[in-house]
Amino acid sequence: MVLLLKPAFTQNGLDPVVDLYEYTNTITNVANLECADNATEGSDVIVSLDSITPGNAACSSCFQVYPGCGTGAGSNNFCVQFLPRGTFDYDKVREYRLRFSCRDVTGDVADDDYTIYIRIVPNTPPFFNNQGAVSTTLTNTENIKAGGSVYQASCSDPNSDTLQYTLTTDPITSNLFEIDGKFV
Structure with a gap:
C-alpha cells in the first residue's frame, strides 16, 4: 500500500x-x-x-x-x-x-x-464625548477676552474617520465665534 x-x-x-x-x-x-x-x-x-x-x-x-x-x-x-x-x-x-x-x-x-x-x-456616526451638542448662553460677557474660549468640544469616531467640526450661531449672521481647531 x-x-x-x-x-x-x-x-x-x-x-x-x-x-x-x-x-x-x-x-x-x-x-x-x-x-x-x-x-x-x-x-x-x-x-x-x-x-x-x-x-x-x-x-x-x-x-x-x-x-x-x-x-x-x-x-x-x-x-x-x-x-x-x-x-x-x-x-x-x-x-x-x-x-x-x-x-x-x-x-x-x-x-x-x-x-x-x-x-x-457599517460606518458608525461620531459622537460628542461631553454629553452631545449643547447650546451655550454667555452671561457676564465683559469678562471674556477676544479670542478666549467659551466652550470646548470633544468628539470620537468608532471607525477612526477624520472628523470635521462646524459651528452654527444665532443670529445666523453673527461672525463673533469660530472654531479654532486646536487639539488639547
Whole structure:
C-alpha cells in the first residue's frame, strides 16, 4: 500500500471571520495562512484564492493572497490582504466568502480548502464625548477676552474617520465665534 501525502492547511486558532469597516480605504492584512507539504519537508507550496462570493459585487477583486509574509515568513506562509480597488456597501453586501486552496509543486492539492468570511461593518456616526451638542448662553460677557474660549468640544469616531467640526450661531449672521481647531 502506497500512502500519498498531500499538502494541507496548518491553521491553528485562526478565526475564519474577519470584520472590515465599510469605508476601509487602506491596504489591510486580513489573515495569515499556513500550508505545508506533508510529502516533502520544506517543499514549496502555493496558496490560491479560488473564489470570492458574491462574485459580482463591487469589491469582488479587492482581496489578494501573497507568499512569504505573516508569522514565520517562510515558503509556507501567506497573507491575505484587502486592496481598496472598490468600495464596500453594507446595504448591498454584508459578507464576502473567500475560498482558498493549497497545492504543492507537483500539483497535489490539499483535500480541504480553507474559507474566510469577511463581514462588512457599517460606518458608525461620531459622537460628542461631553454629553452631545449643547447650546451655550454667555452671561457676564465683559469678562471674556477676544479670542478666549467659551466652550470646548470633544468628539470620537468608532471607525477612526477624520472628523470635521462646524459651528452654527444665532443670529445666523453673527461672525463673533469660530472654531479654532486646536487639539488639547
